[in-house]
Amino acid sequence: MTQAARPSAPLHGELARLLPLLPVLDAVGQTRHVTAAAELLGVPQPTVSRALARAAGVVGAELVRKEGRGIRLTPAAEQLLPAVRTALEELQRGLDALHERAHQARGLVRLSFQMTFGESAVPVFVSGFRADHPDVRFELIQGSRQHCLDTLADGRVDLAIVSPRPEPTRDLDSATLYVQGVRLAVPAGHRLAGRASVRLAEVADEPFVALERGFGMRSILDRLGRDAGFRPDIAFSGQDSRTLLGLVSAGLGVALVPPSSAGHGAVYGSTRHGEALGWAELALEDEGAFREIGLVWPRIVGEPPQVRLFREHVLALDAGLLADAFGR
Numbered sequence: 001m002t003q004a005a006r007p008s009a010p011l012h013g014e015l016a017r018l019l020p021l022l023p024v025l026d027a028v029g030q031t032r033h034v035t036a037a038a039e040l041l042g043v044p045q046p047t048v049s050r051a052l053a054r055a056a057g058v059v060g061a062e063l064v065r066k067e068g069r070g071i072r073l074t075p076a077a078e079q080l081l082p083a084v085r086t087a088l089e090e091l092q093r094g095l096d097a098l099h100e101r102a103h104q105a106r107g108l109v110r111l112s113f114q115m116t117f118g119e120s121a122v123p124v125f126v127s128g129f130r131a132d133h134p135d136v137r138f139e140l141i142q143g144s145r146q147h148c149l150d151t152l153a154d155g156r157v158d159l160a161i162v163s164p165r166p167e168p169t170r171d172l173d174s175a176t177l178y179v180q181g182v183r184l185a186v187p188a189g190h191r192l193a194g195r196a197s198v199r200l201a202e203v204a205d206e207p208f209v210a211l212e213r214g215f216g217m218r219s220i221l222d223r224l225g226r227d228a229g230f231r232p233d234i235a236f237s238g239q240d241s242r243t244l245l246g247l248v249s250a251g252l253g254v255a256l257v258p259p260s261s262a263g264h265g266a267v268y269g270s271t272r273h274g275e276a277l278g279w280a281e282l283a284l285e286d287e288g289a290f291r292e293i294g295l296v297w298p299r300i301v302g303e304p305p306q307v308r309l310f311r312e313h314v315l316a317l318d319a320g321l322l323a324d325a326f327g328r
Contacts, residue, residue: 014058014059021051021054022087022088023088024041024047024048024052025051025055025063025077025084026084028048028052028071028073028077032070032071033070033071034048034049034052034071041301042300061074063077064077106135106306107306109136109137109139109159109306110157110158110159111157111158111161112140112142112143112159112160113141113142113161113162114143114144114148116217116258117161117293120327122140122161125313125317129313132313133306133309136306139157141156144216145162145219146214148161152298153172155298159295159297159310160295160297161177161295162294162296163180163217163291163292163294164216164219164291173296173299174295175294177322177326178293178325178326179291180258180290180291180326181259182220182284182291183257183258183281183283183284184198184255185244186248186280186282187251187280188277188278188280190280193280197282197283198282199228199284199286201229201230207233208233208234208253209244209252209253210232210256211237211238212239215239217257220291224286224289227286227287235252241257245279258327259281260281293326
């Protein structure tokens with residue numbers, strides 16, 4: 001005769017009272033600040049203060065003390081918080097396993113990205129993710145680096161892919177996806193077109209075509225120009241890198257660009273109306289002639305599971321695949 005499994009004992013009263021307060025304790029542990037914890041949780045500051053007082057009553061020990069305009073965690077809190085984090089992570093893993101087993105990754109992921117990432121990188125990321133999660137839909141927004149970060153700060157998107165990568169803040173987190181060398185594009189008949197590499201100062205007296213301010217490549221050009229001791233003379237500015245390359249091809253200036261697919265020193269273009277049009281992309285010898293491409297997301301509690309899964313998918317991609325997606 002098989003003995004029936006005995007039901008688990010009910011939760012200890014102290015633990016049952018503490019469980020609803022775990023997200024607050026974890027947020028305070030992450031931010032070390034009541035106001036920041038409230039913003040992270042999306043609740044009023046008094047709600048966090050009351051939850052801390054209730055938690056202190058449950059555990060029978062003071063958890064925070066006022067210190068100046070902020071707080072300081074007590075030794076009791078420092079001892080308790082790692083267990084709180086572990087408990088929440090275990091619960092999240094259980095929910096993840098449940099969702100994955102039931103194929104419940106669905107809903108909407110809102111992603112903003114700079115225009116240069118739309119041709120290859122974003123399609124690679126989205127198609128790879130949807131192979132495992134076909135019910136997830138995507139809303140894609142393109143624009144300048146600043147526009148992408150603004151849409152993220154305003155809550156209009158869940159994630160952004162930008163360059164340069166911003167440093168993490170109290171409100172935003174970020175991770176590096178790829179570090180990519182940038183190149184100097186010159187007309188095919190330019191005096192430097194046959195070179196494998198150059199220094200930016202060698203074209204200090206020439207007109208530049210550049211993206212408008214607010215675009216990542218423009219900020220890199222401005223920085224490299226300062227480092228080289230000159231201010232680039234911007235003859236033409238626009239919002240699309242392909243248009244800039246067309247202007248370079250027509251001999252209207254030089255430009256700082258991300259790499260095309262054929263490699264350093266390659267000549268691109270065509271012949272129209274009997275005139276050869278094209279450009280060459282040259283490696284830059286200047287220190288700092290690269291762009292750091294990053295994924296950025298808000299620090300929030302209750303991140304939608306499809307957003308978290310897509311973020312984890314992108315961050316786990318192989319370095320070689322990322323290099324192919326962004327361009328070597």
